[in-house]
Amino acid sequence: MKAAVYYENGGPEVLKYEDVPDPQLHPKGVIIEVQAIAIEGGDTLNRWRGPLMTNPHVVGYQAAGVIVEVGAEVEHLKVGQRVATVNNWGSHAALRSVPARNCWPVPDGFDIKKAAAIPVTFGTAHDCLFEFGRLKAGETVLVQAGASGVGVAAIQLAKRGGASLVLATASSDERLEKLKPLGLDQGINYKTHEVPKEVMRLTDNKGVNVVVDSVGGPTLQGSINSLAYRGRVSMVGAAGREPMVVDVGSMMGGNRSLSGVFLGAEIMTDRVHDNIQALIDDAAKGELDVVIDRVFPLSEAAAAHAYIESRAAVGRVVMVP
């Protein structure tokens, strides 16, 4: 099969489009013919410094397509069915082997490119807000990196969950403007404004109840400093690629809390599995907007990764084999 592979970690240029052996079917899994690959923030981080599980390595968490083979022990999936899938690697390819548990049926008529972009992105944003952030209707939210895949999902889910004020940060006014139709109330350009100071100004000095932080590094301290009394930060990523050093003492006075969130640790549970299916079904009904910024052919994976790293994308970049 054709795949985008790399032999060593590095920038987007390490990605090569090559022939590699087809993946093996597992008795508890399926093989899908990939129709859409949603490039995750984690895929670019893994390419940069993650372990190579094979050499050459096929990176990638999320892809959707049609089942072409079903393992002997799988009863609930069938050949010809469209599914969105997640696995630890292997999305950047024409064929993919995945555990049956990590497949979610895609409703008829729903765009397969949008389906590919839902499980990790929306599932993670939902957990950050509700499972670990304990967001209640009427509370306020700050989404760091609002134009990211996770950010675009978090803004919509926060609004839908009844948040009274949804704030988000981004590196330009233009990026923030694109988030307003999704439910953003006020954007904060962190290049021109100090985030905690702006949050306090926009909340009458109260701060926000929940922050979703997928950037980390120095941004994380800004998230803590933006919290209201008893506020919660869901720390979910390292897009900023800098060490996370926070002053833990800054959380005590306001009874603030910080939770690490890793969807992968619970993706096999019924709770997360069913939640992801509900999010796919809601998006298929038009209740959630899966924002796809650009579509590249898989043969141009290096250009697709470079485009993401240029920070121009809002929402997801998708590839098609």
Ligand SMILES: NC(=O)c1ccc[n+]([C@@H]2O[C@H](COP(=O)([O-])OP(=O)(O)OC[C@H]3O[C@@H](n4cnc5c(N)ncnc54)[C@H](OP(=O)(O)O)[C@@H]3O)[C@@H](O)[C@H]2O)c1
């Ligand atoms: N723990 C989990 O379960 C989980 C699940 C999903 C994702 N994640 C993590 O969450 C992070 C974001 O994922 P994503 O898919 O939402 O990412 P993405 O769509 O690629 O977006 C990342 C955004 O981060 C911002 N950013 C800030 N500093 C950056 C830097 N130095 N380099 C590049 N971008 C920077 C950029 O927006 P601005 O230019 O506007 O700042 C960029 O658009 C990743 O670290 C990913 O691994 C974790």
